[in-house]
Amino acid sequence: MQTELGCALPPASRHAITFHLPQWSSLVPFIEKDQVGALNSGYPHMLWHDDVKDVINTREGQTAFIFTSSVSAAECKEYGTAADRGKENMLSPEDISIRVFDVKGEIRLYVVIFPESKLPILHPFWQVSGRGISSRLAEECLKNIETLREITEGSTSPIPTVKESEAHSKIRDRIAKLLERAPIGAPRRVKVAPEDVYLFPSGTAAIYSVHRHLLEARCSNPALFGFAFHNTLQIFDFFQPGYKLFGRGTDDELVDLEEFLEAQKEEGENGQAIWAEFPSNPLLTAPQLNRLRELADKYGSLLIVDDTIGGFCNVDLLSDGADMIITSLTRAFSGHADVMGASVVLNPASHRYSELKDIFNRHFVNDYYTLDAIAMEKNSRDYLARSAILNANSLALVKFLDTKAKDPNSTVRQVDYPTTSSSVVNYTAYMRPGASDFKPGYGYVFTVEFESIEATQAFYDNLDTHKGPHIGAHLTIALPYVRFWYSGQLEWVEKFGMRETQVRISPGLEDTGELVEVFKAAVMAADEIEMPK
Known part of the structure; x- marks a missing residue:
């Protein structure tokens, strides 16, 4: 093994998203965050890419997060100024501002600027929401930095948007076909269409976005059945701490889950959603989806399943299964550790399909950068x-x-x-x-x-x-x-x-x-x- 500490998997492209920790002793400094700056490569939510740093490049004492969505920028400010975490863990409204810039007249950037000393308070939002700009977008901004201009309040300039490219269309079509390939039982009467596939910049961005949309639609506590990937737990911890975790995902906990849903019902609330991984990360247990489906139907909850580890190719979770499937395309679908992405698929056979379609029609904005989509499409062939x-x-x-x-x-x-x-x-x-x-x-x-x-x-x-x-x-x-x-x-x-x-x-x-x-x-x-x- 020739890869050095902190470097990416070969061929270690400019946009690699991995880093190597060769020895047990390598773990401690990174766990304690003493040597994060020594990484030559890194997972984008843990470490800013050099191009992202260069685009930020704020004056001394200030730093910033950059988003391509005004909603994400506003949510970042809302997170940073939220009083419910206590004064020591919040920024004053005067500490944080949002400025808007265009690059090439084609890329709209929403820049959240705040004191560098407050970075530990706001960094969890960047890490957990997954909404920050990608390294490819940052690289494109740097190449065209001379075209950067600020958009002032009241400007009538049209808002640039990420247009649906050929790569976006191919990815959505590929996923739809994979989901309908070799179904369990007879071919489904109602099949997934490319229009039922929504693309996101990362897996955490997909989970965060769906969670936020559902909180707005029905503000009740979700249930997470079985342990889940670290960032998924953080999303619920940060943005709905009243969620209920059934961390082992066993048959005994199905009883506990029903009691939780029954208690919500007695309080006049329909369950928001039951979330599960299939199988779970890192212990690879698989829940009884049919039983989760029964409980979701009984208590008016959605069933949302993350199939990242099982994968489109191996498991069919649409037949008598999930209302919605979330997949981190960053993993095996890409397979080359050099691009981020995720998909959310609505099950057209779900009796909640129309409701979910309406939520996505109202909230979804394509901010999956085209050059990332091109890389993902190529990798996934x-x-x-x-x-x-x-x-x-x-x-x-x-x-x-x-x-x-x-x-x-x-x-x-x-x-x-x-x-x-x-x-x-x-x-x-x-x-x-x-x-x-x-x-x-x-x-x-x-x-x-x-x-x-x-x-x-x-x-x-x-x-x-x-x-x-x-x-x-x-x-x-x-x-x-x-x-x-x-x-x-x-x-x-x-x-x-x-x-x-x-x-x-x-x-x-x-x-x-x-x-x-x-x-x-x-x-x-x-x-x-x-x-x-």
Whole structure:
């Protein structure tokens, strides 16, 4: 492994979104935010791209966030000045201003300017909402910076918008066809159309936007069934702290969920939405979607499912399933770790379809930058072919590690993957039938757990793969997920089966046999630490 600390996966393009943390000792400074500035590349919500920094370039003592939506800029200001977090965690209205600029007469920028000392207060909005400008948009602004002009209040200049490009259309058409490809049961009478697919700049932007729209439509607390990706939890924490988490997503918690929905009903509220991942990140459990569907119908809730890890190719969540599917296209759909994006798909067979369509007609604005869409469209052309390899490599590694978990002389404690979970029946119930062009599998993420922190560290340090917070790339990536995201909340997350002795793995497109050998060597190092010869 030649990639240096803080650098992106090769070929490490200008717009790469990964960074490498080669050793366990590398984690601590980044967890404690002491060396974030040392990253040469980074996930855009965690680290500003150099081009974004150059566009911001405010005067000393000031900094800014840049959005392409006036709504996002206003929500950022609203977040920063909200009094409910206490005076020490808010800005005064005088501290924050919004200025508007055009570049080339084609790009409208809404710039939220505030004191640099207040960045820790506002940074969560940038990180969690996912609405900030992309590196490609920033690069285009820098190339045309001489055309920058401020739009003053009362200006009659028309507002530039992101026009629907050929790339946008191709992506939406591709997703619609993938969702209708090899459905469970007979071909659906009502099929997803490209007009039912909405594109967003990132997965967090999609989740944040849907959540905000639903809060406006029906201001009641949503339920999150099963644990979810770190940013999803943050969105609910920051923007509706009254949400209810059923973090294990077990059959027993279905009873608790019904009690929660019943209590809402007694208070005169219809449930806003039941959210779930299929399968969950990072423990890969699959909920009983049919039961969630029954509860949603009984209590007037929407059922919203994030299928990012299961994927369009493997699972069909529209048949007797979700009202809405959210997918981070940044992951396996793109597959090259160099562009962000997400989709929200409305199920045309849902009895809530007209209501949801009306919400999106009123609120949705296309701000998925065209050059990002072009990159995403190109990357996703071989989605099925890549997914077949990702599925096969994941299953092969899981089989190897599962044999170690069953060996009393190994430090491998267990492997979390749909095939090793008691919830596998819930997953297989929604697997697409095999077809000539693709055989469905169990996804491209699994988690391996060790008996001790020492064994976990030895495995990580000796695992000759890339390491960092990303999944679905062309190369294998490992991350001590709990250690990285929840180092200050270990006792809390352990209630949901998550421990710092777990390492999340996202296999890439490498040769299967070579990958297994790489993992054998790392497990051997862990075993030797725990039980020296």
